[in-house]
Amino acid sequence: MKRILIIAGIWGISISAIAQTTGNKRTIDNASIRCYYLFNKKKEATDKAFRSDTMVLYIGAKASKFYDPARLGRDSMLTAKIKNMDTQTIKSMNIYKADSGKDFSNMPGTTSSSTAEGESYQIIKDKLTHKINVLDYPAVMGDRFQYEDELGTLPWKISDNTDTIASYVCQSATLTFRGRDYKAWFTTDIPVNDGPWKFSGLPGLILKIEDTKDLFSFTLIGLEQLKVAVPIQIDDAKAIKCSRADFEKLRKKQGGGMQINFNAGNVIIAETAREFEYIPMEIE
């Protein structure tokens, strides 16, 4: 019971926080299944994951959405706070890029946020058109971007291996995708051709997938059937359309953090360099 409350609480916070920052959300489908995946990221030649996040996959009949509710919740709260600042006193606004080396952290009135924690993307899969829509942003206070990713039919290779994951009997399949080799476990007991991140196209839900270098892994840790359908909403009205390559370029150089300084009505927004090296899942 307590666990459910915790989840409900977290969920409530992130939904309301997102609602604060968005005005033009549209509902694309209603979800009847909610899956939780633990997303572990590791560096090469290390044993322990340097980062673990809980991701959520909402599955509807026509579409699904995969994202990190904690990260989006935090960012929306910060954005809301900044947006609600007293604009009456704003006289000027300056924006500096990450490698301008500007550091206002010593100035009074500076606040900032990190983008190194959690995942900022929302991956929306349209089951009818087989198109993937990715909404993402390289910096909390920056623009929202959107790109379409047409993967076509993923060349999964089914193997005869079976295993039990989260009490479901799974069969394995392998896939080479954008420079990395993955091994997935899916179950036909959940006849949904979906999965974490951009993965889908197997005759059952992917419960676990990891790359062969062991840098990234998604593992199902929770599964709920929703008695009351939850709307799958996206907010892409203000997103800048770009290509995946454009966005990856932005992410590579901008993914650090954000400083915002208010001083005598002058607003400075500066990005800061990233502490961690960004390891992309897609290297091609």
Added chain:
Amino acid sequence: MIKHKLCIFFMLPFSFAAAQTKISGTVTGKEDGKSLAGINVTVKEKNQTGMLTYALTDEKGAYQLIYKNASDSVLITVSGFNMKKQSETIVNKSQILNFNIIAQAISLKEIKINPPKIRQLNDTLNYLVDGFSDKNDRTIGDVLKKMPGITVKDNGAILYNNKPINKFYIEDKDLLQGRYGIATNNIEFKDVATVQVLENHQPIKALKDREFTDEAAINLKLKDSAKGILTANAQLGTGLSPALWNNELFSMYFGKGRQNMNAYKGNNTGNDATAELNSLYSEGHNIKQGNSLYVQSPSPPSINQNRYLFNRAHAASVNNLWTYGKDYQLNANINYLNDRQEKEGYSRSVYYLPADSLLTIEEKLASTEHINLLDFALQLNTNKPQYYLDNSLKFTGQWSNEEGNVLKSESILQDLNAPQYKLSNSFNLIKNHKKLSFKAYSYNGYNTTNQTLGVAPLLYQELFNGHTTSNSILQSFNLNQFSSVNRVSFGINNGDWKQNYTLGAEVNLQHLKSSLMAKAASGDVTSTADSLNNDFQLNKYEVYFRPEYTYSKNKYRATVSFPVVYTYLLKNRLFFNPSFNIRYQLNSFWNLSASARYGNEFGGIESIYTGYIMHSYRNLVRNDGQLPEQKKQSYGIDVSYRHPIHAIFLNAGTNYFKNEMNLLYGYDYLGILSLRKSYNNPNSADGYNFFIRMSKGIDLLSSTISFEANYSNSAASQISQSEIVDFKSENYSITPKISSKISKWASFVYTFTHTQYKNKVSNGVDNFVPIYANKQHGQLNIFPSKGFIVNMTYENYYNSAVASGNRTMNFADIALKRIFKKMEFELQYANIFNTKQYISASYSDISTYYSAYNLRPAQVLMKIKFKIK
């Protein structure tokens, strides 16, 4: 993996033996007969778990299965999201097979989620210190630097995700009250077990979940071996020339119910000894404290302080904390500074006088200042979820005296004694009741200063008729001030509309007593005429109500505020100070904003006294007793463009201001003496400025180039030798800059600034030659190996107004730092070119100011830090 290969191995013979089977068909819904897309069709050998192959139906509901298998029959299964699963055993041969399936709600085995580590929302990150430290580290600051998201500045300030932390706790207690630089730079990492980062930390529990903060706090958890014992470490530093020293001593004790930390810093190397004694938290309310009387000295150059500060400083800090019960804690902090600062230089001021005459004052200046500063704070704090109370009592005492010498044809000696005492109490209360939150704030401060300035010889005989026996002037200045600030506030948030109401009351009582006297060699002081004395009180009472409304929807956001202020200052006044601001977001790339504001301001006691006060040996001021009033209006427009994909950022704007004043100031020059008077003559000043800033990232060179330009133009009036003089000033500056990260082991930044100042007196001959100034700054950082850092800096200054000698100045510094396990070595070589003077020139009002300031010579300093206990 092995299992996987084995399976393939066993499957192979069958595969080769079997012929290829192709099964295709369509899947439709039973109810409406429409074809279904995205339905799984799998084929299995009977009684096997693994499938042979699978297909998903396309938009037309078609599927195709191609596989090789030797068995007689196979099992085809059709399943889909919220569809009833349907299986059929068929003969293993190529065929067309259509399915008609029915919708059925899916029923799944649910998996209850174990509470995952969603630590991000509201939790604490724990970093084990041993996991981050290595042999090159000594202090906890060194280790903190390596923890993800944490940065430590030179002064010890900690940033989490590049944002200053809002609290620094040791064992959950805020001992240092923001002066935690003492802790980061002195506590050894071996004494700390865990560093906790408290994200989104709201230090006031009563505001938790009511006021969001995105700031973090740090808590150091000490090892048991470091608790309840005294630890200490030290720094020794020495160098040339002249003989230099830079020493530090530090001790700490952390026990149950009590914490203590002490530090001493002393140097004569031009370093600010008080750096670690300053609070790194953002400060609250304060009475401004400055000297009204001063010794004439050249204005400090706009370069790094340690290039020109000739000091001999000793600073000490004692910090204690006691806890009472679970919720109460008492903090006591004492800081003391003893410093001796020497200044030497030359200045030349040129004043424009009517009838095209110029007054030039040249001075060779030298002064020595002794500073004693004592700072004491006592804070009682209780922090509960429904109730927050904080009461801080602070005392600051400063005893400083300064002796100065102006070398002219005859030398003028000045002697300033300026003690100041300040006592203040601030009270902060927050009480929660259900959904309501009530906030009250009260600040009360008392400030007193009793300054004297002695000047010898007796310069202005005409002011002191007949005191021929006197040989010096003595100015006394006594100001007592009481100030009280009180306010209560609450806000209502109603979707697109936000309302905020503040009710406040402020009191400011001031009493000024001063007299200008002639002093005889015997020490006898002669009282003088009323025109040289002041004794009066100025009281200000203010009550205000400030409603504020914000409307934001879609692309617009507008805020309007119209405080109604009732002020009693000499007479009753009611003011209305409205302001307005609007922002419009055209699209993702363009942003427009505009603002307008109007306000009323008054002068303080320093602008209404009627008897002469000698602020410095050649600056006598009196007013006609009228209260200066200003009506200020300002307007601004700002446009910004940014294209993140192309890494272009651009911001441009313009501002206009107009101030209307009831008084006009006039200066009369009697020889070198300037007399300031105010005249009841309404006048105005106005001006405008333009600015543009842009930057572009260049990925190829991993660099950013940026460019800034500013232009400003203003006009005002003053009275000079009883004539109104209108003057205009015009400035512009341009600043290109490039910064580049050359590689992992080096980075550099280069900035160039060009500035031009131009002044013009409208009804006179143009006496002001434009001044040009250039500044170049380059910095190269090299990191040859871990724990080894080399910094190189080069600066070049040029000023066109330097009449004689070199118009350019060059500075270069180099520093090497090496960190070992128990020690830290640093070698600094500053001002390598041994540049002796900093020369600058600028315009202000209707005068030109030129100065040369003596700098510290080239110096080499070696520092060692080590542990004592």
